[in-house]
Amino acid sequence: MERVKTTPGPDAAHAFRLGLIAAALLGVVAMAGLYAAGEASLLLVGFLLVACFPVYLVFVASALSVWLGYDKDVTDLRPVHRERGRRRG
Numbered sequence: 001m002e003r004v005k006t007t008p009g010p011d012a013a014h015a016f017r018l019g020l021i022a023a024a025l026l027g028v029v030a031m032a033g034l035y036a037a038g039e040a041s042l043l044l045v046g047f048l049l050v051a052c053f054p055v056y057l058v059f060v061a062s063a064l065s066v067w068l069g070y071d072k073d074v075t076d077l078r079p080v081h082r083e084r085g086r087r088r089g
Contacts, residue, residue, distance in 0.1 A: 012068040016061075023060040027053055 031048055034040040040048070065071055 006069070008069045012070070016064050016068055016070070019064045020057065020061060024057060027056055 031040070031045050031053075035042065035045045
């Protein structure tokens with residue numbers, strides 16, 4: 001059975017944006033909670049914010065893109081050919 005290939009629509013774009021905002025808020029609230037509970041120093045929270053938080057957001061964006069259908073594989077690629085003898089400029 002062949003897989004039906006449809007492109008994600010505006011609802012998927014809205015869900016992606018909303019998911020990233022929710023994940024960012026969750027991460028910031030978690031770091032603030034750790035600091036408020038005395039489990040993390042300000043230095044550790046700063047490290048988490050600068051070094052770990054962007055990596056966390058990349059993983060969240062990757063998971064959301066696969067879930068919402070933005071992932072592409074080799075069969076979705078089209079070859080690009082240049083015309084020979086024609087120069088730009």
